[in-house]
Amino acid sequence: MSVEAPERTDRAVFPSEIEYRGQLARRRRKASAFQFFCLAMLSIAVLALATLLYTITNDSFGLVATVNENDPQDIVAELGYDPEVTSLQDVSYDELVGLLETTVSSGVGRRLEREQRFYEDRLVFEDDGTWAEICVSDAPPTGCTSAPRDHSNVFALVQERVVVPDVIASNQLIPSLLEQDAFMQEVAAAFEADRFPDYTIDQVTIEWRAWFNPTFLATPQNSTPEVAGIRTAILGSAWLVLITILFAVPVGVGAAIYLVEYAKPSRLNDFLHTNINNLAGVPSIIYGMLGLAIFVRVFEPFTSGAIFTDGVPPSDNGRTIIAAGLTLGLLTLPVVIISSQEALKAVPDSLRHAGLALGATRWQTVRSQILPVALPGILTGTILAVARAIGETAPLILVGAASFITTDPTGPFSKFTALPIQIFQWTSFPQQEFHNIAAAASVALLLLLLTLNAVAVILRNRYSRRAE
Amino acid sequence: MTNETSTETRIDDVIEESMMTEPQSPGRLLPEAVDPPGVIETKSMNVYYGDFLAVADVSLNFGRNEISALIGPSGCGKSTVLRSLNRMNDLVPTARTEGEVHYHGENIYADGVDPVEVRRTIGMVFQKPNPFPKSIFDNIAWGAKINGFRGSKAELERLVQEALGAAALWDEVKDKLSDSGYSLSGGQQQRLCIARAIATTPDVILMDEPCSALDPIATLRIEELMLELKENYSIIIVTHNMQQAARVSDRTAFFNVKLDESGMRTGRLVEYSPTDQLFTSPTEKDTEDYITGRFG
Numbered sequence: 001m002s003v004e005a006p007e008r009t010d011r012a013v014f015p016s017e018i019e020y021r022g023q024l025a026r027r028r029r030k031a032s033a034f035q036f037f038c039l040a041m042l043s044i045a046v047l048a049l050a051t052l053l054y055t056i057t058n059d060s061f062g063l064v065a066t067v068n069e070n071d072p073q074d075i076v077a078e079l080g081y082d083p084e085v086t087s088l089q090d091v092s093y094d095e096l097v098g099l100l101e102t103t104v105s106s107g108v109g110r111r112l113e114r115e116q117r118f119y120e121d122r123l124v125f126e127d128d129g130t131w132a133e134i135c136v137s138d139a140p141p142t143g144c145t146s147a148p149r150d151h152s153n154v155f156a157l158v159q160e161r162v163v164v165p166d167v168i169a170s171n172q173l174i175p176s177l178l179e180q181d182a183f184m185q186e187v188a189a190a191f192e193a194d195r196f197p198d199y200t201i202d203q204v205t206i207e208w209r210a211w212f213n214p215t216f217l218a219t220p221q222n223s224t225p226e227v228a229g230i231r232t233a234i235l236g237s238a239w240l241v242l243i244t245i246l247f248a249v250p251v252g253v254g255a256a257i258y259l260v261e262y263a264k265p266s267r268l269n270d271f272l273h274t275n276i277n278n279l280a281g282v283p284s285i286i287y288g289m290l291g292l293a294i295f296v297r298v299f300e301p302f303t304s305g306a307i308f309t310d311g312v313p314p315s316d317n318g319r320t321i322i323a324a325g326l327t328l329g330l331l332t333l334p335v336v337i338i339s340s341q342e343a344l345k346a347v348p349d350s351l352r353h354a355g356l357a358l359g360a361t362r363w364q365t366v367r368s369q370i371l372p373v374a375l376p377g378i379l380t381g382t383i384l385a386v387a388r389a390i391g392e393t394a395p396l397i398l399v400g401a402a403s404f405i406t407t408d409p410t411g412p413f414s415k416f417t418a419l420p421i422q423i424f425q426w427t428s429f430p431q432q433e434f435h436n437i438a439a440a441a442s443v444a445l446l447l448l449l450l451t452l453n454a455v456a457v458i459l460r461n462r463y464s465r466r467a468e
Numbered sequence: 469m470t471n472e473t474s475t476e477t478r479i480d481d482v483i484e485e486s487m488m489t490e491p492q493s494p495g496r497l498l499p500e501a502v503d504p505p506g507v508i509e510t511k512s513m514n515v516y517y518g519d520f521l522a523v524a525d526v527s528l529n530f531g532r533n534e535i536s537a538l539i540g541p542s543g544c545g546k547s548t549v550l551r552s553l554n555r556m557n558d559l560v561p562t563a564r565t566e567g568e569v570h571y572h573g574e575n576i577y578a579d580g581v582d583p584v585e586v587r588r589t590i591g592m593v594f595q596k597p598n599p600f601p602k603s604i605f606d607n608i609a610w611g612a613k614i615n616g617f618r619g620s621k622a623e624l625e626r627l628v629q630e631a632l633g634a635a636a637l638w639d640e641v642k643d644k645l646s647d648s649g650y651s652l653s654g655g656q657q658q659r660l661c662i663a664r665a666i667a668t669t670p671d672v673i674l675m676d677e678p679c680s681a682l683d684p685i686a687t688l689r690i691e692e693l694m695l696e697l698k699e700n701y702s703i704i705i706v707t708h709n710m711q712q713a714a715r716v717s718d719r720t721a722f723f724n725v726k727l728d729e730s731g732m733r734t735g736r737l738v739e740y741s742p743t744d745q746l747f748t749s750p751t752e753k754d755t756e757d758y759i760t761g762r763f764g
Binding site: 265350351353356359364 | 554556559561584585587588589591592594596598599600601610611614615661664665668
């Protein structure tokens, strides 16, 4: 400043030019330090996510050393086909059943037939008399009523029972890519040390294996990791999502509409609001306990499906999909209410006034003007809440998801398993192969979540474009 | 029509009087003497927000097929009065209205009166244009539909055209009826809101500072529109703009804030007269101070 100001108190209150410059430098340093700090935090977050993805994919793909008890090519040759042209999967249904008949013990065969029969019109392992007898008993096996097996089902059985592939060693993705030879040497060393006395090294095939593959998605659970799949779990999770949405969305959105559009401010209203917020923070295992006490025990006649059938209930207790779905719905409910409330509150009051000033009732205004504008927000919040519910494990363990079940759920009153339960169970086994399929199941779960989130984004974009 | 001509002649008389001769008795045309009887009449109306008395003792008689303006400094309660006339104040949870508001002789605050029905016949246009996030067509058609419009699709289209025509918007939007209401300019949006109010066939249209968010040209268009509309509707307008009140209104009510003994700022009606009279020879000192710009 060239003009000298007359004596003013400002002089003392504000720093001099030089002081100010010094302060400015300090402020700049502070600002850039803070910026760096935030960047560092962001890096940590990204690193954590990357590690998560790395761990999962690393176990889902990689080299494996497999030994087949019976070589599929030999089997095909024995059946009279050219192994160069025909693979085991191409042979007929009857021939596959024949292979089972000659290979598995009669006890195992009878068990398989009772699970699900091979032919509509004739029995393979059981004799007609016994079959008729067990089918009229008090607890007839599922094979008495269900449809016969199909080709892919029997092929899976042949793989499991006749070919019997045994993964004797598996490697992770990154080592498989970088040090392929190291894995082969490891396998060779294991044979030299005589760790696999039943096989010779010539029988070993080293191949690339994606544990996460279409067959894995389409095959039911199995106690052998090489042939186990997650179809049962995926279907179970899908049913749970459906019931969760059917319960949580109408109830949650309805409650939110009442709270935002109808309820007058009152102490009761504040109390409700606070408590809904608190409920959103309640640990999921507590919802599991609630589900066990209410849905599984108290509502057992309903959740087991007994009240819908005169005779035999679909399930002998309440540990069914509907009980678990309602529990997850309850868990999701507070979040749905809160996010719907936020979405409704974000709609400007001017729209409400515009509707009401035209002589519309509150419901007409909400239905035609408020909800369409709030819908993207409601959908996003709801889908994210449901996505969280899919990954919940603790409440499902409590309400009794089956950890080993090979039959697909047929309705809301079926026994079930779900993806997180399956992952939880497989990771608790010591064998490396189970960890591989657990990782592959995690990939499936993550893909499911990504799909749901993508749906949320697409819906939000579509509806918010329409609202403009 | 006859009403209007009679009003005009009367205003001419008033102007002549005020120009040519000394006003002999300034209180000669007080609201009590309004003829014909008004469309809406408030009787000793008090409006409270919680315990706070926002406006006290308002007795006004709004004339049929007239434009009545409510003016006054900020916080004098003119918008509150306006919103009480079609029970929009009910939407404020703490609001409470005492006294009576008569619409065609019937108290709209009586027990058993449904505010939905009141708002259908007493429409409202707001300060900020607030079209629905829908097409121009749907903006107009929705009000008719929710009020039980039973006509054919062609009749609905004609209604939309008539409403847009009455709001002097038809020519500008007739080729883009399916465009969003938000695609229009501010002034067009406000005329869309007026058209929307007209489409439900109201009797009275309340306007709460309808031009305060608009530029002078858009303001002029709305003012011209109001003058056209008063042939068929009674209009009550709140405005901050005294020139606007002087330009368009037939009658003006001036509100002012008064401090009571406990220091509460309560709005009160100071003066209600034909507009020319209020602006040329106000009877109250406060009114004169306000319109000459000495405060407010």
